Amino acid sequence: MILLLLLILTGYLVNLVIPWWGIAITGFVLGFQLKPEPGKGFGIGFLALFLLWGGQALYIHVANNGILSTRIADMLGVGSPYLVILITGIIGGLVSGLAVLSGTLFIRKDLE
16 A cells, blocks of 8 residues: 555656656565565556546546547547547556555565
8 A cells, every 4th residue: 555655656756747658667666665565566656647648547537638649539539538538547646556566576685
């Protein structure tokens, strides 16, 4: 639970300063420091950034009456603006999940 909250908080703060790939740095560092089990680490990393990026995309969608996400959906040819929000969350979740997984597996002695 602490890893989930730390990933959401640091992911939000890092994205204010660094581009999108900053979530991979924070995920790797937190995974390395907290050392959760590999599968659990990937799941928590995925869930944290899926909620963060999906929530932010949904907030932007509601705040501007869906204009931006509808235009992006038309541009990408996916049809639904909610599918764009889902894809945004999945991409963020995969980046963070793989970063946390990499951090947990980095020089792990018990896996030899």
